[in-house]
Amino acid sequence: MEATQCQITDAQSHLNSLIASYNRDVKVLRTSFTSSHYRTDEGQPSNCHEHVNESGAPFYTNNPQHSPVHSGGQRRSSEDDLGCTNEGVSERPNVEDGVFFANEDPLHLGPHNMLTKEETHVADYVFDESKDPSEVLCAYGGYGVTWEQLQCLVGESFIDISVISMFCRYMNAKEENPSRRHFFNPYFGEICGSMSKSTSKSTLKKRLGSYCVNLECCNQFYIPLFQFNEWVIMVINLEAKRVDLLSSYHSIQRIHFVNETFKVVGFMSQLLKNSFKRNDVNINNLHPQYADIVGDPKLCHTRMYAILYMQHWDGSGLNRTINSERMSLERLKFATHMVLDSENEIGEMVTANIWSTNNAE
Known part of the structure; x- marks a missing residue:
């Protein structure tokens, strides 16, 4: 009888503890x-x-x-x-x-x-x-x-x-671990745009090195570029040895973005030297090209398009239509x-x- 009473007391104490814990959790959730x-x-x-x-x-x-x-x-x-x-x-x-x-x-x-x-x-x-x-x-x-x-x-x-x-x-x-793709923060592209093609390797590592930690296993890099009110997604595919520029906004700035891409590829080849070497990529043979994407969005929607491009680009085209x-x-x-x-x-x-x-x- 005494043992049963102890079990009841212990059970009641445990229940009270659970109730108190639940109330704390609800308070946090709210x-x-x-x-x-x-x-x-x-x-x-x-x-x-x-x-x-x-x-x-x-x-x-x-x-x-x-x-x-x-x-x-x-x-x-x-x-x-x-x-x-x-x-x-x-x-x-x-x-x-x-x-x-x-x-x-x-x-x-x-x-x-x-x-x-x-x-x-x-x-x-x-x-x-x-x-x-x-x-x-x-x-x-x-x-x-x-x-x-x-x-x-x-x-x-x-x-x-x-x-x-x-x-x-x-x-x-x-992404699975180790990841094969990496999606760069937009500020990475902004910093790239602020530097010249002749920027020293030490300056590159100082300003961009923190963005490239643990990326040696990656083969595809998605880099948002923004200038002249326009957003373009740059995709470096080391396995396919190609660089695609994703944008359906047809502006006179396309040549500028191609030139900007050459500069960014040069930066990346220094920051991720082993990745480029492993895939036997010669940056002189990488020729950035605009992907053939149908559409003519308003300029204010180019950021939403950039998001959709990163979601749905499969390496050769979009895996869904964007209306x-x-x-x-x-x-x-x-x-x-x-x-x-x-x-x-x-x-x-x-x-x-x-x-x-x-x-x-």
């Missing part, structure tokens, strides 16, 4: 993660956060006037001369209209299935203007993307570089999948907040 928990200035090329803005001139992100969203959440209208609008500021997406499409793989958009119930709730939350702008909705490797930063995916605004950087982190995380007429849908769908992707380290916590919000309503 916590709104803000930018104070994560860095949101990923990959800045200098201590003063120098960037290149949409017009090609440098600016500093410490200045709120150069932020994608400022002044109470109102976006600057600097895109009018580029065929872009700020429609996303006043017209939020209505997921009940059935304009979204779903696919089992969160980072590969599919044109056939309607948005799932889960995705609908996430979309409502992501684009709810009453939310805390500093709440982090996506995180990986100590870096985060906030609610405010994801608003650039609405309408025809330029996509924040931090969103593209997080996407590249997701893509790299999905320029539904680019706004691609952008909104991508926003929900950035939250739901399996590589999002706080995805479960964010969705828990979403469910608790829905239940409260």
Whole structure:
């Protein structure tokens, strides 16, 4: 009898412990993660956060006037001369209209299935203007993307570089170990663009070496290049001994990007000398060429195209068609999948907040 009473006491104590642990977990899950928990200035090329803005001139992100969203959440209208609008500021997406499409793989958009119930709730939350702008909705490797930063995916605004950087982190995380492909942070291409062809090897290692750690096994490199308001994805395929430039925006700057590519290939051959040697690649025989991609997107959508190119390029072409007429849908769908992707380290916590919000309503 006494032994039974002890067992009951122990069981009750264990149950109380489980309940307390559960309550703590629920409290954590319902916590709104803000930018104070994560860095949101990923990959800045200098201590003063120098960037290149949409017009090609440098600016500093410490200045709120150069932020994608400022002044109470109102976006600057600097895109009018580029065929872009700020429609996303006043017209939020209505997921009940059935304009979204779903696919089992969160980072590969599919044109056939309607948005799932889960995705609908996430979309409502992501684009709810009453939310805390500093709440982090996506995180990986100590870096985060906030609610405010994801608003650039609405309408025809330029996509924040931090969103593209997080996407590249997701893509790299999905690669097998050792990885064969690597997706460079956009700041890598920006730094390359700031240096001359004659830059010394020591300077290259100092400024770019940290981006090339543990990449000796990789054979394909995806490098976003940005100049003159235009984005081009440069793909170095060492096994195939070819360099492709992915862009469907036909501008007079194409020759410039070809010349820029020659310079970047030269940098890469010094930074990843063993990889080039293993694949018997002579950089003098690499002739960058534009891939034949159908389409003529608005200039403000070139960043979304860059994301889609990195997702769907199979080495010789795109494995799916990109419809320029539904680019706004691609952008909104991508926003929900950035939250739901399996590589999002706080995805479960964010969705828990979403469910608790829905239940409260």
